[in-house]
Amino acid sequence: MRSDLPAAVPLATPATEPVLSRDDMRFVAALVYEHAGIVIREHKEAMARGRLARRVKALGMTSLAEYCAFLRTPAAAGEIPELINAVTTNHTAFFRExxxxxxxxxxxxxxxxxxxxxxxxxxxxxxxxxxxxxxxxxxxxxxxxxxxxxxxxxxxxxxxxxxxxxxxxxxxxRYPADLIERLPADMRPLLKIDPASGRSEVRxxxxxxxxxxxxxxxxxxxxxxxxxxxxxxxxxxxxxxxxxxxxxxxxxxxxxxxxxxxxxxxxxxxxxxxxxxxxxxxxxxxxxxx
Ligand SMILES: C[S@@+](CC[C@H](N)C(=O)[O-])C[C@H]1O[C@@H](n2cnc3c(N)ncnc32)[C@H](O)[C@@H]1O
Structure with missing residues (x-):
């Protein structure tokens, strides 16, 4: 993937964005492709970095470089499902399409x-x-x-x-009640719901x-x-x-x-x-x- 790129060039420049070398990005992309078939395209790399940064925080690590170094060790086998969870895009909706x-x-x-x-x-x-x-x-x-x-x-x-x-x-x-309120009027009654915790959520x-x-x-x-x-x-x-x-x-x-x-x-x-x-x-x- 993207073998034309030189190695170890910092990808993210704004100070607030995590830095990930091209080598590390390539390595993560290859892991994600191998384990989930998901291709992280170049224009989606910034989004992937942001998602990985959340995982870095959850693990108490300080940088994406540290996370990638961890992923390269045999001890990281159990981390692969978490890595996949982190990079998937889950956007969906009731009666979508x-x-x-x-x-x-x-x-x-x-x-x-x-x-x-x-x-x-x-x-x-x-x-x-x-x-x-x-x-x-x-x-x-x-x-x-x-x-x-x-x-x-x-x-x-x-x-x-x-x-x-x-x-x-x-x-x-369980879903936010306003999701259900926004459904087409003829579909809403089909989706049988019960009130859940308070008025803001339904089940x-x-x-x-x-x-x-x-x-x-x-x-x-x-x-x-x-x-x-x-x-x-x-x-x-x-x-x-x-x-x-x-x-x-x-x-x-x-x-x-x-x-x-x-x-x-x-x-x-x-x-x-x-x-x-x-x-x-x-x-x-x-x-x-x-
Ligand atoms: C954008 S959502 C689509 C949800 C729903 N089908 C829809 O159209 O609204 C894509 C889903 O595919 C899942 N996914 C990605 N790679 C997958 C794989 N290799 N096997 C199974 N599910 C995968 C993601 O976790 C994510 O929840």
Whole structure:
């Protein structure tokens, strides 16, 4: 990565910004790529430095150089998950890119429920980079509405992310009340909420929380699930990966997707190249074909 750059040139100049040599930046970027597949692009380096600085503070260290020296020792193996937690971008929102939830609610779930009428049937949806849980709870909200009180369906959502800190927040299901107030009026009632601590926080109701299993999963490592899934959400994480990483993950999604199932990507994402078993049927909506 960026082998044209001379080594050991201070990157950050303003006095308040932590200094990180090019060598150290390269070293950290290589570690993050190796363990998470995330490419720290040059224009994002300042942001990465700021995030690492928080980690330096949390460890009681005095400089990024000290942190990098520590990362270079064998004792640092246990620090890698914390490093990854520090550099991930977790921005998300309830019903973000609403067209996917409209498609799920109007085109996918009624068909699945109909297809499984009268027998105990399995429906599986995977939120594969779920961040703080808003995506998974939005899936639960529209699914609960489409499925209703039926108890003859085995319906589950798997919600995974590499970042253990953000997964703890997701599983708690607690959010600032004003986040919910700002939701579209027709979606708000679907997202069943209970008051939490005081008026400023709400909690997603148990009837939605129990539909979801939150687990740590690194998309570039092996996956324990056998599938099949009816729908996979993989939104706004491919932007951090390079083309070979995206292609490899995509092949594994396809292998786990039911024929006739759907893959949703983020708004600025597309397939690295056309896939013979995925057909684009709407805005960032792909159908798994035989
Ligand atoms: C920008 S958020 C997207 C959240 C949600 N899917 C959405 O679209 O609103 C990207 C998430 O991908 C996760 N992530 C990054 N690399 C990952 C990896 N190798 N495996 C699993 N999750 C990863 C990050 O921790 C982060 O929570």
């Amino acid at each position: 609403r067209h996917h939830f409209d498609h799920l609610r109007e085109a996918v779930l009624p068909r699945l429920v109909q297809a499984h009428a009268g027998r105990k049937a399995r429906i599986r949806i995977w939120s594969s980079a779920c961040s703080s849980g808003e995506e998974a709870y939005s899936i639960a909200a529209v699914s609960r509405e489409a499925i209703g009180p039926r108890s003859d369906l085995d319906f589950r959502i798997l919600a995974t992310d590499i970042d253990t800190d953000i997964l703890d927040r997701a599983a708690a299901g 997603i109701a148990e009837e939605l929380r129990r539909l979801i299993a939150f687990k740590r999963l690194n998309l570039i490592e092996s996956w324990p699930m056998k599938g099949p899934f009816d729908v996979i959400f993989c939104r706004n994480v491919f932007i951090y990966f390079d083309a070979p990483t995206k292609s490899a993950i995509l092949d594994r999604f396809v292998a786990l997707l039911q024929v006739g199932g759907f893959l949703y990507l983020g708004h600025s994402e597309s397939l690295p190249q056309p896939h013979p078993q995925l057909r684009l049927i709407g805005r960032t909506i792909y159908e798994r074909i035989p």
